[in-house]
Amino acid sequence: GQSLEQPSEVTAVEGAIVQINCTYQTSGFYGLSWYQQHDGGAPTFLSYNGLDGLEETGRFSSFLSRSDSYGYLLLQELQMKDSASYFCAVRAGSARQLTFGSGTQLTVLP
Amino acid sequence: DAGVIQSPRHEVTEMGQEVTLRCKPISGHDYLFWYRQTMMRGLELLIYFNNNVPIDDSGMPEDRFSAKMPNASFSTLKIQPSEPRDSAVYFCASRRTGSNQPQHFGDGTRLSIL
Numbered sequence: 001g002q003s004l005e006q007p008s009e010v011t012a013v014e015g016a017i018v019q020i021n022c023t024y025q026t027s028g029f030y031g032l033s034w035y036q037q038h039d040g041g042a043p044t045f046l047s048y049n050g051l052d053g054l055e056e057t058g059r060f061s062s063f064l065s066r067s068d069s070y071g072y073l074l075l076q077e078l079q080m081k082d083s084a085s086y087f088c089a090v091r092a093g094s095a096r097q098l099t100f101g102s103g104t105q106l107t108v109l110p
Numbered sequence: 111d112a113g114v115i116q117s118p119r120h121e122v123t124e125m126g127q128e129v130t131l132r133c134k135p136i137s138g139h140d141y142l143f144w145y146r147q148t149m150m151r152g153l154e155l156l157i158y159f160n161n162n163v164p165i166d167d168s169g170m171p172e173d174r175f176s177a178k179m180p181n182a183s184f185s186t187l188k189i190q191p192s193e194p195r196d197s198a199v200y201f202c203a204s205r206r207t208g209s210n211q212p213q214h215f216g217d218g219t220r221l222s223i224l
Contacts, residue, residue, distance in 0.1 A: 030209045042201060043153070045212035087153065096209055097143075097166070100153040 002026040002092050004101035011107045012078055020073045020104045022088035030091040032064050032071045033098065038084045046073070046086075075106070083108045112136070114216035116202050122222045128190040131219045133202030134183055143213065144177055144187050145201040153201075159185065192223045 004024045012018040022032065031050035035043040047055050049064035049071060061074040075082055085103040092099065115134040123129060135142045143158040157167040162179045170177070174193070179185040189196055199220050203213040 033212070042215040042217050043203075043213075044215070048210050048212065050210055091209055097155065097158060098213060099155070102152045 002090050002099040004088055004090060004099065006086075006088055006101045006104050008102070009105045009107070011109065013109045014078055014080060016078050017074065017076050018078060018106065020075075020086050020088075020106070022071050022073075022101060024069050024071075024088070024090050024101075026069075026090050026092040026099075028093045028096075029066065029069075030096055032062070033089045033091065034060075034062055034073045035087045035089060035100070036084050037087065037103070043087060078108045080108050080110065082106060114202055114204050114214050116200075116216035116219055118219055119217060120220045120222075122224065123192060124224050125193055126191045127223075128188065129192045129196075129221060129223075131187040131200050131202075131221070133185045133187070133216060135185070135202070135204030136214055137183070139204035139206050139214070140182075141205045141207065141213075142179060142185050143203040143205075144185070145203065145215075146198045147201060147218075148198045156187070194223045197221055197223050 006022045033048045034046040036046050037043045047062040049062050054063045059076045064071040085105050087100045087103045089098040089100045117132045140161050144156040145153050147153045156169045157177045159179045177187045199218045201215050201218045203215045205211045205213045
């Protein structure tokens, strides 16, 4: 099976930079995804890393190190609307389906 | 393009009743997933379909749960009989074939079993 670890909570102030880490244990790893979920809303896709390195999309970047079984999501120039839960998810195994972490609740303070 | 459409958005019913949740995936997506989200257990995959065929239902909690996909544009998740511990938000998601293809989630059905 797969297991993922990410912090349960992170707090930061508007305009700051925050990094949310994710470590995983799995076999047949294909890639690491990140999803954002606001309270009462649906998870929405943010990024995918299939190869080592950094992927940048606007204020958000995601990094993967396959050798370390580690990735992170970097959020820059934090805004109040970034307050949400962030989930890392691995695509692994013969079925290549997603397994989600337990989520990190990000609170952005004014 | 329309996203994944789920109905109903909210369902409140008494234990023992049958509950049917519905999902219309995005057109052209050949994978469909049913998830359950609770505070205690997080986001759990219940079952997924590929080209309307159930591939893995190992996440279905027990025989009270069943899912069907009669065609490419419709799927149901049924709970019979329902129990209070089934209370959760149920999400349907779909995606295209490809390891890097993102999953698109519906808005979910918030289910409360009294």
